Amino acid sequence: MDTASFVRSLPKAELHLHIEGTLEPEMMFELAARNGIDLPFADIDEVRSAYEFSDLQSFLDIYYQGAAVLVTEPDFYDVMYAYLERAVADGVRRAEVFFDPQTHTERGIGFAVFLGGFTRAIEAARNQWGISAALIMCFLRHLPGSAAVTTWEEAMPFIDQVIGVGLDSGEVGNPPEQFAEAYRLAREAGLHAVAHAGEEGPPAYIIEALDALGAERIDHGVRCTDDPALVERLSAERIPLTMCPLSNLKLRVVDQLTDHNLKELLDRDVLVTVNSDDPAYFGGYVLDNYVAIAEALSLSRDDLVTLAGNSIRAAFLNDEEKAVLLGELEAVARG
Numbered sequence: 001m002d003t004a005s006f007v008r009s010l011p012k013a014e015l016h017l018h019i020e021g022t023l024e025p026e027m028m029f030e031l032a033a034r035n036g037i038d039l040p041f042a043d044i045d046e047v048r049s050a051y052e053f054s055d056l057q058s059f060l061d062i063y064y065q066g067a068a069v070l071v072t073e074p075d076f077y078d079v080m081y082a083y084l085e086r087a088v089a090d091g092v093r094r095a096e097v098f099f100d101p102q103t104h105t106e107r108g109i110g111f112a113v114f115l116g117g118f119t120r121a122i123e124a125a126r127n128q129w130g131i132s133a134a135l136i137m138c139f140l141r142h143l144p145g146s147a148a149v150t151t152w153e154e155a156m157p158f159i160d161q162v163i164g165v166g167l168d169s170g171e172v173g174n175p176p177e178q179f180a181e182a183y184r185l186a187r188e189a190g191l192h193a194v195a196h197a198g199e200e201g202p203p204a205y206i207i208e209a210l211d212a213l214g215a216e217r218i219d220h221g222v223r224c225t226d227d228p229a230l231v232e233r234l235s236a237e238r239i240p241l242t243m244c245p246l247s248n249l250k251l252r253v254v255d256q257l258t259d260h261n262l263k264e265l266l267d268r269d270v271l272v273t274v275n276s277d278d279p280a281y282f283g284g285y286v287l288d289n290y291v292a293i294a295e296a297l298s299l300s301r302d303d304l305v306t307l308a309g310n311s312i313r314a315a316f317l318n319d320e321e322k323a324v325l326l327g328e329l330e331a332v333a334r335g
Contacts, residue, residue, distance in 0.1 A: 003290075003291050003294050003295070003304075004287060004291050006301060006304065007090075007091065007287055007290040007291060007294070007304055007308075008089075008090060008091045008287055009091060009332050010091055010304065010305065010308040010329060010332055010333075011091065011093045011308065011312070011325050011328045011329045011332065012091055012092055012093065012094075012286070012307075012308040012311045012312065012329075013092065013093065013094035013095070013096070013273075013311040013312050013314070013315040013317075013325075014087060014092045014094075014095045014096070014275050014276065014286045014311070015096050015217065015240070015242045015273055015275055015311060015314055015315060016098070016219050016220075016242035016243075016244055016273075016275035016276075016277055017083070017095060017096075017097050017098060017275060017276055017277065017279075017286075018097075018098045018099070018100070018138075018168065018277065018278050019079060019080055019083060019097050019098065019099050019118070020063065020066070020067045020070070020079075020099065020100060020103060020278075021063065021277060021278025021279065021280060021281055021282075022079060022082065022083040022086075022278070022279055022280050023066050023067070023069070023070070023079055023280050024082075024280045025044040025047040025048055025280070026044060027078065027079065027082065028047065028066050028069055029043075029044060029047075031069040031070065031071075031075050031078070032069045034072075034075070035069060035071045035072070035075070037068065037069050037071075039069070040065070050062055051281050051283075053250060053251055053252075053281075054252065055200070055251060055252060056170060056171065056172075056199065056200055056251050057170055059250075059251055059278070059281060060169060060170060062281075063278065063281065064103060067100075067103050067104070068107065070104065070109075070114070071107075071109065072113065072117075073113050073114075073116045073117040073120075074117065075117065076113065076114045076115075076116070076117025076118055076121075077116075077117035077118070077120050077121045077124075078117075078121075079117075080097070080117065080118045080121035080122065080125075081121040081124060081125060083095075083097070084121065084122070084125035084129070084131055084133060085125070085129075086285055087131065087285070087286065088125070088129045088131050089287075090285055090286050090287035091287065092131065092286060093130075093131060093132065093325055093328075094131070094132045094133070094311075094312070094315050094317060094325070095131065095132070095133040095134075096133070096134050096135075096136055096163070096164075096315060096316060097118075097133060097134070097135055097136065098136050098137075098138045098166055098168065099114065099118065099135060099136070099137060099138065100138050100140060100168065100169075101114070101137055101138075101151055101154075101155065102139070102140045102143060102147065102151055103140070105151070105154065111154060111155060111157070111158045112158070115135075115158050115161050118135060118161075119135075119161055122134075122135075132317075132321075134162075134163040134316065135161060135162045135163065136162060136163060136164040136165065136166045136192070136194060137151075137155060137162045137164070137165050137166070138165070138166035138167060138168045139151060139165065139166070139167050139168075139179055139182055140168065140169040141167050141168065141169045141170060141171065141174040141176075141178070141179065141196075142169045142170045142174060143169075144178070145178040145179045145180070145181060145182065148179050148181075148182035149181055149182045149185065151182070152165075152182050152185050152186060159189060159191070162191065163191065163192055163316055164186075164191045164192030164193060164194060164316065165182070165183060165186040165191055165192075165193055165194075166193075166194045166195060166196070166219065167179055167194075167195040167196055167197075167209070167213070168196045168219070171196060171197070171199055171200050171201040171205065172200050172201055175201075175204075175205055175208055176195055176197060176205055176208040176209040176212055176213050176215075177208050177212040177213075179213060180212045180213060183212075183213040183214060184214075187214050192216055192316050193213055193214050193215050193216055194215055194216060194217040194218070194219055194242075195209040195213050195215040195218065195219060196218075196219040196220055197209040197215070197218050197219070197220065197221065198218065198220055198221045198222055198223035198224050199219075199220035199221075199222060199223070199248075199251075199253060200223075200251075200253065201223065202223060202226070203223050203224055203226045203227035203230050205223075206218055206221055206223070206224055206227075206230060207227075207230060210239065216239075216240075217239070217240045217241075217242055217314060218234075218239060218240070218241050218242070219241075219242045220241070220242070220243065220244065220248075220253075221234070221241035221242075221243065222243065222248060222253055222254075222260075222261060224241070224265070224270075225261045225264065225265070231265070231268055231270065234265075234270045234271075235268055235269045235270050235271075238271050239270075239271065240271040240272075240273055240310065240313075240314035241265065241270060241271065241272050241273065242273050242275050242314070243262055243272055243273065243274060243275065244274075244275050244276060244277035244282075244289065245257055245260055245262065245274065245289050245292055245293040245296075246276065246277075246279075246282045246283055246284040246288065246289050246292055247276070247277035247278065247282045248260065249282075250281070250282040250283060251282075256296070257292060257293060257295075257296030257297070258296045258297065260293065260296065260297065262274075262293055262297060263297040263299065263303070266303060266306065266307070271310050271313065271314055272307065272310060273307060273310045273311040273314055274286065274289050274290050274293060274307050274311070275289065275311075276288070276289050290304065290307070301333075305329065305333045308329055309326060309329055312325045312326055312329065313326075
């Protein structure tokens with residue numbers, strides 16, 4: 001069995017996936033036509049050629065441009081359903097999906113519209129394929145912390161439709177502590193907390209995310225190895241890192257995948273997971289990420305089973321749900 005087939009067979013969770021980042025060029029054009037929106041690209045090939053990024057900000061510029069084609073409830077349904085169909089094909093059994101409400105509310109699109117589409121697609125996918133999926137609402141860190149609090153207040157009538165809050169967008173110069181109040185409100189409401197940190201920002205941002213925001217998982221966390229004491233803490237406290245190898249390559253966080261620190265962290269007993277981030281833009285869904293990092297770092301099949309198991313352990317599932325999936329994983333691993 002080749003690596004791709006083996007990884008596909010492993011029950012796994014995807015924990016770092018931005019739904020707006022799954023918008024393939026073909027769907028972007030389809031939705032633009034549906035909604036009468038003019039795109040600054042002549043054709044699909046021109047879109048793909050624009051997907052060459054020098055850093056996080058150059059990606060975000062085109063990312064928000066693409067999200068503008070999402071207007072109606074059926075648009076949000078279509079993008080979520082398409083992602084979940086692809087995730088199922090990659091062996092994903094649980095998806096905890098990020099969405100950016102401010103990207104849509106700033107355009108006058110309300111929570112009822114996008115959450116209506118997302119939740120209807122999640123239910124349809126569960127009925128169709130048995131995949132479990134949930135939503136994590138992210139605050140945009142290039143906007144002020146007060147805007148995150150406002151977004152939280154707008155989300156209150158819909159809060160039963162999400163399981164947690166996150167923090168994304170441009171990291172450098174936007175430290176986590178600015179969003180402490182929004183996170184406090186979310187935690188008091190019983191929601192989980194995750195945060196992007198240590199992608200382009202320093203290890204101190206990871207520490208801030210843990211201590212000022214109460215983050216239970218760190219999204220990316222690549223820069224943690226710049227601080228040996230932080231790595232020890234991540235290992236000792238079993239704090240998951242939701243790493244995204246192809247994203248790190250595409251955004252030049254690493255020059256080549258052979259430079260990635262995922263294997264080093266795995267060997268130091270950090271709860272590392274593999275995810276796809278914004279797969280339409282970064283050239284690969286979760287299976288592609290597993291295969292690429294396995295080849296680059298010469299990961300063993302035991303390593304791949306550990307990564308899949310880590311994803312299940314790091315998911316916001318109850319102990320019984322985790323036990324079922326881990327049991328299935330063990331059965332597959334035994335072959």
